[in-house]
Amino acid sequence: MKKIAVLPGDGIGPEVMAEAVKVLDAAQKKYGFELAYTWADVGGAGIDNQGKALPEPTVTTCEESDAILFGSVGGPKWEHLPPDEQPERGALLPLRKHFKLHCNLRPAKVFKTLVDACPLRPDIAKDGFDILCVRELTGGIYFGQPKGRHGEGGEETAFDTLVYSRFEIERIARNAFDAAMKRGKKVTSVDKANVLTSMVLWREVVTEVAKEYPEVTLDHIYVDNATMQLVKDPHQFDVLLCGNMFGDIISDECAMLTGSMGLLASASLNAEGFGLYEPAGGSAPDIAGQGVANPIAQILSATMMLRYSLNLGEAADAIEAAIAGVLEAGTHTADIAREASTVVGTAAMGDAIVAELEKM
């Protein structure tokens, strides 16, 4: 029996989480494994129900679990609070730091039958692409000290610090090269070494780590060029290695190139292999409460959990195949719908994936 901390969070978080749990329940029956869920408040739900974004009992639940399945946090309701008390800075970033989840994997792979949901020209999208964003998640400008504000009432300034240590760069670079060895053996490191001193070190260290992986080709690219090249020809990329902020930005672009923000899953792992699994997208306040959000990113995050934390690769493969089957049949949520689609809501998409899984 494996213990899973389930943290649905805010906005569409609880809507898509219900579908991920529905699919996990079906997978347990079919593949004979058992998960014990403990549901816990996080983000705005933590603030509303327990007075803070990351209540202590939630942290304890996570510590006592084998993995964390996370929805998304944040929204307009909590934006008036001091920044450090808001869901993002008060819960998600502290959770990543607490569990030392330095390695964020965001696989952006186009489903064969969704190539025409890619917003690129058909001659560029071709038969789709398969990119893995490897994002450093516990360092860089998100966490660098000092950060703060000065001079209130006068000439105000505010500042953040972009700092990376050799150790942090080496560690995430090895994660990227290890991943590349299992894929297309190509790493493209995204930086801004032409302007930022921290990125000069980034480029040097990544180049050194590359020597440990003679089979892997390494390219360096400036982040501005990278965003452009992704639109010009995403096929040129295999593994994209990024620092925290560039990885945040680039992964949203990759998500949309696969057809929707609602398709991109992620795994946030520490050096011991403990993981938090969450969609790359957010709480989507613009569609929350309507039952139309795409649950696939959340369900794929659950399959990453089965694969990386629970060693249940067979069940993960089956869920992915079930998703592909449903998409192939033309059953689509609104975000990926085209003319010939049967458009369904969040719960019906979950039901369709369960039905497909049961047929297999």
Ligand code: NAD
């Ligand atoms: P967002 O990712 O929530 O939404 C961006 C766009 O993508 C919206 O149009 C939204 O409708 C769409 N979208 C996202 N997920 C979707 C899904 N599953 N199905 C269909 N469409 C989907 O980004 P935002 O609007 O910039 O942020 C909203 C809130 O979420 C903010 O408070 C932000 O800080 C937070 N956020 C949280 C996380 C997280 O918890 N991991 C990640 C990103 C943003």
Ligand code: IPM
């Ligand atoms: C993500 C999100 C978070 C980030 C926010 C909500 C703190 O955008 O996971 O991509 O910037 O890392």
Ligand code: MN
């Ligand atoms: Mn983001």
